Amino acid sequence: MSDKVVDAPFTLAIDGMGGDNAPEVVVRGIAIAAERHPAAKFLLFGDEAALAPLLKRHARAAAACTVRHSPAVIGNDMKPTAALRVRGASMRMAIDAVASGEASGVVSAGNTGALLALSKIVIKTLPGIDRPAMAAIGPSARGDVVMLDLGANVVCDTRNLVEFAVMGDVFARTVLGLTAPTIGLLNVGTEETKGDEQLRQAADMLRESHIGPQFHGFVEGNDIAAGTTDVIVTDGFTGNVALKTGEGALRLVGQLLRQVFSSSLSAKLGYLLARSGLERLREWLDPRRYNGAVMVGLNGVVVKSHGGTDAEGFAHAVDVAMDMVVHRFNDRIREGLSRIDAQRRPTLTEKMA
Amino acid sequence: MSDKVVDAPFTLAIDGMGGDNAPEVVVRGIAIAAERHPAAKFLLFGDEAALAPLLKRHARAAAACTVRHSPAVIGNDMKPTAALRVRGASMRMAIDAVASGEASGVVSAGNTGALLALSKIVIKTLPGIDRPAMAAIGPSARGDVVMLDLGANVVCDTRNLVEFAVMGDVFARTVLGLTAPTIGLLNVGTEETKGDEQLRQAADMLRESHIGPQFHGFVEGNDIAAGTTDVIVTDGFTGNVALKTGEGALRLVGQLLRQVFSSSLSAKLGYLLARSGLERLREWLDPRRYNGAVMVGLNGVVVKSHGGTDAEGFAHAVDVAMDMVVHRFNDRIREGLSRIDAQRRPTLTEKMA
Numbered sequence: 001m002s003d004k005v006v007d008a009p010f011t012l013a014i015d016g017m018g019g020d021n022a023p024e025v026v027v028r029g030i031a032i033a034a035e036r037h038p039a040a041k042f043l044l045f046g047d048e049a050a051l052a053p054l055l056k057r058h059a060r061a062a063a064a065c066t067v068r069h070s071p072a073v074i075g076n077d078m079k080p081t082a083a084l085r086v087r088g089a090s091m092r093m094a095i096d097a098v099a100s101g102e103a104s105g106v107v108s109a110g111n112t113g114a115l116l117a118l119s120k121i122v123i124k125t126l127p128g129i130d131r132p133a134m135a136a137i138g139p140s141a142r143g144d145v146v147m148l149d150l151g152a153n154v155v156c157d158t159r160n161l162v163e164f165a166v167m168g169d170v171f172a173r174t175v176l177g178l179t180a181p182t183i184g185l186l187n188v189g190t191e192e193t194k195g196d197e198q199l200r201q202a203a204d205m206l207r208e209s210h211i212g213p214q215f216h217g218f219v220e221g222n223d224i225a226a227g228t229t230d231v232i233v234t235d236g237f238t239g240n241v242a243l244k245t246g247e248g249a250l251r252l253v254g255q256l257l258r259q260v261f262s263s264s265l266s267a268k269l270g271y272l273l274a275r276s277g278l279e280r281l282r283e284w285l286d287p288r289r290y291n292g293a294v295m296v297g298l299n300g301v302v303v304k305s306h307g308g309t310d311a312e313g314f315a316h317a318v319d320v321a322m323d324m325v326v327h328r329f330n331d332r333i334r335e336g337l338s339r340i341d342a343q344r345r346p347t348l349t350e351k352m353a
Numbered sequence: 354m355s356d357k358v359v360d361a362p363f364t365l366a367i368d369g370m371g372g373d374n375a376p377e378v379v380v381r382g383i384a385i386a387a388e389r390h391p392a393a394k395f396l397l398f399g400d401e402a403a404l405a406p407l408l409k410r411h412a413r414a415a416a417a418c419t420v421r422h423s424p425a426v427i428g429n430d431m432k433p434t435a436a437l438r439v440r441g442a443s444m445r446m447a448i449d450a451v452a453s454g455e456a457s458g459v460v461s462a463g464n465t466g467a468l469l470a471l472s473k474i475v476i477k478t479l480p481g482i483d484r485p486a487m488a489a490i491g492p493s494a495r496g497d498v499v500m501l502d503l504g505a506n507v508v509c510d511t512r513n514l515v516e517f518a519v520m521g522d523v524f525a526r527t528v529l530g531l532t533a534p535t536i537g538l539l540n541v542g543t544e545e546t547k548g549d550e551q552l553r554q555a556a557d558m559l560r561e562s563h564i565g566p567q568f569h570g571f572v573e574g575n576d577i578a579a580g581t582t583d584v585i586v587t588d589g590f591t592g593n594v595a596l597k598t599g600e601g602a603l604r605l606v607g608q609l610l611r612q613v614f615s616s617s618l619s620a621k622l623g624y625l626l627a628r629s630g631l632e633r634l635r636e637w638l639d640p641r642r643y644n645g646a647v648m649v650g651l652n653g654v655v656v657k658s659h660g661g662t663d664a665e666g667f668a669h670a671v672d673v674a675m676d677m678v679v680h681r682f683n684d685r686i687r688e689g690l691s692r693i694d695a696q697r698r699p700t701l702t703e704k705m706a
Binding site for chain 1: 544599633
């Protein structure tokens with residue numbers, strides 16, 4: 001599996017039925033993405049009868065797509081164990097296409113737990129990876145920040161955290177184009193004595209590893225938006241809560257600002273005068289611009305779009321998948337992991353001697 | 354200890370030397386608080402030589418304060434175990450004053466870990482409380498929200514989470530004046546199957562308890578700012594990260610808005626026109642308005658001010674301590690806990706039968 005040859009490196013499998021507004025948002029998203037990636041081809045899995053009229057309206061999407069009929073859909077509330085048993089689901093068939101080498105990656109806006117469970121079983125994890133993680137990009141005062149795990153693993157051990165750091169490093173190089181991204185381990189304080197034993201051990205291992213020079217040490221919640229490091233590593237529980245807390249805070253300010261600017265005639269005029277800057281700010285913080293969480297550590301590219309996103313957001317998730325494929329993301333993770341293992345073994349032996 | 358009689362219920366002990374800008378900010382903070390609480394008296398612990406000139410300049414503070422000389426200070430970087438051994442520290446002497454009944458509560462802007470460790474040992478926890486927690490108030494779209502634990506306990510078990518919920522309920526009644534605050538347990542999803550075993554057990558226990566009708570179930574990170582519930586319960590690691598992540602996101606937007614409004618003459622004029630609303634928003638989100646984390650579950654009122662706060666922020670932390678004292682916060686927590694215990698035992702017996 002790890003040495004499989006991908007027949008069409010620029011082909012992505014798309015779950016046409018996943019997400020709150022599927023399949024319409026998916027087809028419109030492909031139309032936008034196809035414009036930006038003229039060489040890309042898409043295998044679109046879904047209900048042919050529902051997809052046909054949409055593709056008629058979106059010639060650009062139709063030209064880039066091959067439709068594969070899938071009779072079933074995995075619902076948003078379905079448990080992963082139940083999802084595994086659904087035959088002919090659009091999500092399952094799209095993942096199968098990556099496992100068979102027909103596509104280099106898959107994008108779905110469907111059930112997150114099902115996508116992760118199916119991907120782990122069908123596409124499998126990379127050699128040496130214990131558990132895949134969900135990674136995504138967010139805004140900070142010093143540019144974009146990569147954070148992982150965002151919820152794939154509610155409980156993590158030391159080794160998981162170290163693997164997340166290696167994968168986060170490769171992610172930041174691949175998607176943000178950085179040459180030596182700095183890496184922080186999320187904790188309740190920056191002193192070396194903070195946190196539990198597992199966090200302190202992970203910090204020790206990272207200091208000794210090939211990414212040691214990039215390891216900044218512990219960071220705190222406020223360091224995410226401050227952009228203290230390019231990569232933030234944490235367990236899936238904390239990462240999920242932090243991501244949603246930050247999004248919630250930004251949404252609250254957005255709501256309050258809208259109230260302020262519509263509260264009086266004078267405030268409305270004020271908005272018009274400051275509009276260009278405020279619009280730039282809104283666009284920069286736009287959650288659609290950060291749509292597309294990557295399931296890193298799998299033997300293929302798997303990107304999860306937010307279920308409630310619009311066409312622009314779905315197209316962004318496709319962009320992320322293309323970036324991963326074009327930059328051979330998984331090959332580079334494999335290299336990083338082999339270096340961690342090569343360095344780690346003598347250290348353990350020394351400790352046992 | 355639990356039945357001690359407090360000699361002067363409106364006397365607070367103040368650590369005069371704790372915090373980045375002590376003792377000046379502390380004395381100025383007392384001056385502001387004394388104006389708002391004319392009946393309050395303060396025992397101010399610190400270096401007499403440093404405090405005297407400050408009190409000369411602030412007559413209002415001088416009138417409300419009795420200075421007690423303390424020869425030592427607990428530094429910000431000192432470990433709790435080391436802090437326990439410092440004789441004559443301002444923080445230690447202030448805590449001793451609560452234990453002896455001379456004061457009803459203590460306010461410190463000093464070392465958080467030391468304040469918690471000293472309080473646990475000197476003031477002791479309430480009967481039935483396993484571990485005290487740090488609670489504070491933050492802004493949400495639907496009014497103020499209470500969150501705990503914010504970092505006192507990096508690792509928590511089921512019983513701790515249930516105790517935090519009981520204490521959070523009393524906190525919201527006392528400080529926010531709510532009659533039946535709603536309570537949410539922070540998780541990575543709202544479905545009952547989400548999270549680890551411990552979280553699901555805590556949810557079961559809360560549903561069966563006397564606060565069951567107020568228990569909303571699991572909430573997610575975005576529910577904090579949305580104000581889905583009045584109280585958010587979580588372990589100290591997650592709570593600390595979530596608090597700082599939210600603060601960081603708000604700070605980022607604040608910085609960006611300042612940039613937008615100074616980017617052009619037109620934007621500057623726009624700010625002036627929308628100013629009254631923007632100023633109200635800034636004041637509402639002002640971190641100083643939320644300063645003062647309460648160490649709940651102790652046999653006395655202990656309030657931690659942010660170390661870097663200014664006089665207005667310190668005065669707010671004093672306000673919080675006064676609220677707790679006036680509303681007999683600890684008596685009400687004791688009542689809540691006795692009800693949890695009374696209800697819980699038959700349930701456990703039933704399960705064993």
